[in-house]
Amino acid sequence: MKEKNSKITDLLALLVFAVFALCLCLVLLTGARVYRNLVQTGEETYARRTAALYLSTRVRQSGTVAVEDFGGCQALTCAEEIDGEIYLTRIYCHEGYLRELFCAENAALSPSDGEKVLEAENLTLSLEGTLLTAQLDGQTLTFHLRTGKEALP
Amino acid sequence: MKNRASLTLMEMLIMVLVFSLSAAICLGLFAGADRLSEETVRQDRAVILAQNAAEALKAGAEPETAEDGLYLDIREVPSEIPGLKQAEITVFFEKEAIFTLETGWQEVAP
Numbered sequence: 475m476k477e478k479n480s481k482i483t484d485l486l487a488l489l490v491f492a493v494f495a496l497c498l499c500l501v502l503l504t505g506a507r508v509y510r511n512l513v514q515t516g517e518e519t520y521a522r523r524t525a526a527l528y529l530s531t532r533v534r535q536s537g538t539v540a541v542e543d544f545g546g547c548q549a550l551t552c553a554e555e556i557d558g559e560i561y562l563t564r565i566y567c568h569e570g571y572l573r574e575l576f577c578a579e580n581a582a583l584s585p586s587d588g589e590k591v592l593e594a595e596n597l598t599l600s601l602e603g604t605l606l607t608a609q610l611d612g613q614t615l616t617f618h619l620r621t622g623k624e625a626l627p
Numbered sequence: 628m629k630n631r632a633s634l635t636l637m638e639m640l641i642m643v644l645v646f647s648l649s650a651a652i653c654l655g656l657f658a659g660a661d662r663l664s665e666e667t668v669r670q671d672r673a674v675i676l677a678q679n680a681a682e683a684l685k686a687g688a689e690p691e692t693a694e695d696g697l698y699l700d701i702r703e704v705p706s707e708i709p710g711l712k713q714a715e716i717t718v719f720f721e722k723e724a725i726f727t728l729e730t731g732w733q734e735v736a737p
Contacts (some may be wrong), residue, residue, distance in 0.1 A: 483632040490639045494646060501650045508657040515643075515664045519671055526675060605686040614694075616679035618686040 525572060525592050525610050532565060532574075533617045539606060541599040545585040548599050550608070553579075564588065567597040572610070673697055680716050681730040683696035693715040695721060710734050 489624040529550070533539055536552030543549070549566035560579040565572065566588065573588030598609040672695065680690035680699055692699045697720055704713040712734050718726040 480632060485638060487632065487636045487639055490636065490643060494639070494643050497643075497646065497650060501653055502653065504657055508661055512660060512664050515668060519668055521693050523671060602688075603686065605683065613675065614679060614691070615675065616682040618682040 521592060522611075522613055525594060526613065526615055528572075528591060529565070529608055529610065529615055530617065532563070533619070535604065536563070537621055539601075541601045541606075547585050548597060550597075550599055550606075565591075565597075567594050567610075570595060572597065643713055665697075667698070669676040669720055670725055673720070674728075677716045677718050677726055681714075681728060684716075684730065685732040697725075704729070706731070 480579070492604075517572045530548040532550070532552060536554070539551045540551045541548065542551050544564055544566055545553075547566040547568050549564040552565075554561055554563070562575075562577060562579055564575045564577075566575075566584040566585060567573070568588065570593060572592045572594040573585070574591050575583060575585075575588035577583050577587075595613050596609075596611060600607045604619045606619055608615045608617070646694065651652055676691070676697055677680065677730050680692075680701065683690035684701070690699065692701070695720055700717045700719060702717070703714045706713045710733060711731055713729070713731040716728045716730065717724050718728075
């Protein structure tokens with residue numbers, strides 16, 4: 475009888491320890507999941523905000539902005555004159571990256587020659603009057619072109 | 628022997644009690660962190676939505692007033708300077724204002 479009681483007590487202690495271990499594992503797994511979600515959300519927010527700021531800065535810096543086709547991709551083209559020559563900065567999405575290409579107006583270059591800026595899948599642009607709308611990976615950005623110029627020089 | 632076993636059981640119960648209190652606090656903090664992260668993402672989207680609306684107003688176009696659970700309220704603010712238009716753009720989420728942007732632009736004669 476005493477032996478039986480002793481076994482029951484031992485079993486009970488083991489059971490309590492098992493419950494403790496299980497709760498510990500649950501808390502650790504929950505913490506790990508929350509941390510992973512936080513980091514992932516932070517990275518996505520950073521990428522989205524950086525892309526928006528990059529496009530916004532580029533559009534505001536440029537004198538003339540246009541939307542044109544560049545090797546099958548829609549590109550935001552900003553023109554500037556340096557020492558009497560026209561140079562173009564093209565911003566477009568190609569092979570999973572948002573790219574920037576700075577070149578002379580008549581340079582024969584392809585979309586793969588651009589420098590990778592950020593990871594992005596798709597950039598859709600539309601220019602209606604002075605309103606430029608850019609859709610980058612589902613995020614919509616709108617710019618009012620203050621100068622009102624929409625054509626290349 | 629029996630006393631030792633009972634003592635061990637008692638210690639274990641106290642240990643589980645202390646752990647439960649700590650776990651409850653930790654889980655509360657995890658939930659808070661998750662909620663804070665969601666609020667940050669929402670505020671980020673609200674800022675971009677308000678900026679887009681401001682740009683559309685400047686261009687004389689109709690701004691998007693709702694997107695993914697967020698909705699805008701645009702209120703024209705009277706301006707003392709002739710030719711200057713002002714507006715206050717407030718972004719709401721579930722009837723709570725989460726971001727306000729004041730904007731101004733020059734009225735362009737048609």
